Amino acid sequence: MKAIEELIGLKIERCPECKCPVGDDWDYKDYSGRCIVICPQCSHEISLFPPPEIKNLKFICPKCNKDILECCEDTAFVSSSIKFIDESGDFEYGEVTVHDGIVCRFQCLYCGYILKDKDEKNIDENLEVVEWLKKNCKQEK
Ligand SMILES: [Zn+2]
Numbered sequence: 056m057k058a059i060e061e062l063i064g065l066k067i068e069r070c071p072e073c074k075c076p077v078g079d080d081w082d083y084k085d086y087s088g089r090c091i092v093i094c095p096q097c098s099h100e101i102s103l104f105p106p107p108e109i110k111n112l113k114f115i116c117p118k119c120n121k122d123i124l125e126c127c128e129d130t131a132f133v134s135s136s137i138k139f140i141d142e143s144g145d146f147e148y149g150e151v152t153v154h155d156g157i158v159c160r161f162q163c164l165y166c167g168y169i170l171k172d173k174d175e176k177n178i179d180e181n182l183e184v185v186e187w188l189k190k191n192c193k194q195e196k
Pocket residue numbers: 070071072073074075094095096097098099
């Protein structure tokens with residue numbers, strides 16, 4: 056596909072910079088990706104696939120209206136196998152394993168309001184938090 060066809064397809068008929076009309080001499084900047092076309096007049100670059108806008112989401116606590124969300128983790132814990140169990144209660148322990156902390160909940164820093172999903176389970180995944188914020192907090196357009 057030629058650059059001009061793609062631009063016309065996207066309803067870009069002129070260079071946004073120098074306003075010269077799109078023509079046959081317009082070309083891709085990079086043939087492998089084919090996502091940027093360069094204006095032959097002013098070398099302005101036009102992106103054919105603008106990256107989707109990523110918005111920052113805001114947290115507003117439904118309980119206290121403050122806006123800082125906190126991620127709580129179970130603190131790292133240590134476990135070890137027991138090698139010998141002495142009947143006097145003097146156990147001998149084997150290798151000690153340290154487990155990483157895992158996220159267990161997201162909550163309001165101020166009042167401890169915990170984010171829950173529709174099944175009333177604590178939300179523990181980032182994408183679930185995103186969903187929750189979109190649903191429960193008013194976001195700026
Ligand atoms: Zn131009």
